[in-house]
Amino acid sequence: MASFSLCFIGLTAGAKIYPTVDEVRGTEGESVTLRCNYETTSEYVYLYWYRHHSDLQAPQFILWKGARYYSDEEYIPDKRYESQTSRSSTELTIRKLTPEDTALYYCALETQ
Numbered sequence: 001m002a003s004f005s006l007c008f009i010g011l012t013a014g015a016k017i018y019p020t021v022d023e024v025r026g027t028e029g030e031s032v033t034l035r036c037n038y039e040t041t042s043e044y045v046y047l048y049w050y051r052h053h054s055d056l057q058a059p060q061f062i063l064w065k066g067a068r069y070y071s072d073e074e075y076i077p078d079k080r081y082e083s084q085t086s087r088s089s090t091e092l093t094i095r096k097l098t099p100e101d102t103a104l105y106y107c108a109l110e111t112q
Contacts, residue, residue: 015040036107044112047090051103
């Protein structure tokens with residue numbers, strides 16, 4: 001089984017969001033979980049995950065999930081991905097890893 005690295009950083013849109021670690025390693029066929037913490041005074045929060053394969057392509061949208069007041073809302077088109085949110089963090093779990101999953105991952109925060 002091949003192993004590979006997943007990296008992610010935080011983007012900010014009106015509040016503060018940041019990754020808990022800079023790099024996560026996984027093994028093909030297994031699962032990994034990435035996590036970002038965030039800070040905002042808003043109760044109306046959407047959290048987004050993107051991945052970026054190279055500088056030659058734009059980042060790809062993975063999913064969005066609501067938090068706090070919007071905690072029951074989500075859009076996750078690929079069911080290989082799962083997301084959990086809390087009042088101060090968001091997690092992205094990638095199941096059945098493939099070499100295609102090797103990328104830079106971004107978490108982003110939108111508040112209203």
